[in-house]
Amino acid sequence: MNHNRLTQTTGMRVFAIINYTMLLLAAFICLLPLVNVLAVSLSSSNAANANLVKLWPVDFTINSYRMIFGRPEVHTAFWISIQRTVLGVLINNILTVMMAYPLAKSTKVFKGRNAYMYSLIFVMLFNGGLVPTYIVVKELHLVDTIWALVLPGAVPIFSIILMMNFLRQLPGEIEEAAFMDGASYFTSLLRVIVPLSMPVIATVTLFHFVGHWNDWFAALLYMNNMDDYPLQTMLQAVLKGNDIKTLDDAKLFADVSDRTLKSAQIFVTTLPILVLYPFLQKYFAQGIVLGSVKG
Known part of the structure; x- marks a missing residue:
């Protein structure tokens, strides 16, 4: 009985870890476009036009x-x-x-x-x-x-x-x-x-x-x-x-x-x-x- 409870508890923990990991990954993927938009808005025109900006501003500027x-x-x-x-x-x-x-x-x-x-x-x-x-x-x-x-x-x-x-x-x-x-x-x-x-x-x-x-x-x-x-x-x-x-x-x-x-x-x-x-x-x-x- 104790072995079954231990197995069930371990399985639930593993499922919870996998579940939270997948949800965090999905949330991160959803946020990527917005992060990219923010990075582009804070980058220079040359860097933005050359598609050099990913998730971090290049040649940081707030001119926009x-x-x-x-x-x-x-x-x-x-x-x-x-x-x-x-x-x-x-x-x-x-x-x-x-x-x-x-x-x-x-x-x-x-x-x-x-x-x-x-x-x-x-x-x-x-x-x-x-x-x-x-x-x-x-x-x-x-x-x-x-x-x-x-x-x-x-x-x-x-x-x-x-x-x-x-x-x-x-x-x-x-x-x-x-x-x-x-x-x-x-x-x-x-x-x-x-x-x-x-x-x-x-x-x-x-x-x-x-x-x-x-x-x-x-x-x-x-x-x-x-x-x-x-x-x-x-x-x-x-x-x-x-x-x-x-x-x-x-x-x-x-x-x-x-x-x-x-x-x-x-x-x-x-x-x-x-x-x-x-x-x-x-x-x-x-x-x-x-x-x-x-x-």
Whole structure:
């Protein structure tokens, strides 16, 4: 008996070591491209263009970052991106919760559930197209406002379906107990459902954050003034424009290349997501699994 236990314990330890080794190797492989991008962004243009940079900067320089952050318009764009992301995530999350909650009920409780679900599925698969969307935004006088960046995508249907499926697997007795204590549907949603739904809320929050932070096309479409561009769109303009306004700009452009600038852009725009993800990771896996259990 002791021999079997010892063998089992040894086998479990060996399996754990192999498992952790493989996971660390996989994580290292996933990080290699990002490390390479960072190394290229901190290397000279000659080294980057000659493909001499691997995982460590060659001829270390921060001129690419000076080129990006040395412009006042980039600072303004960064602040606009923060506003757009915070406002957009807040609107997305509120509408996701408010729509997923009734859709998680049965047709006995919410008689119009199926009609709403068919409508959501239809508009998720089909849309009016780019030109009609622009006309609607223009007619609502949203062009050149931050609302043009957040309202067209205010209802994230995939997130609603994900959260709806999560809510449907919660025990109904929990909400029934709240009703017996005199709670209304709204009170039950805020005091019972939302606290229990933090894993899926964290999951959709990450989706919404990445979507708003990475989006550059909406501002290019709805903003006529570069002063209203968020960070992603502004960096696209800086990289493509390469406008030299001062002698310092001329010196910086002489020391950087398109590849080092793009690498710096990738790292700058990815960093906030890398910082946010570890705080949501433990909820993310649980939320994405539980939210896809039921149809």
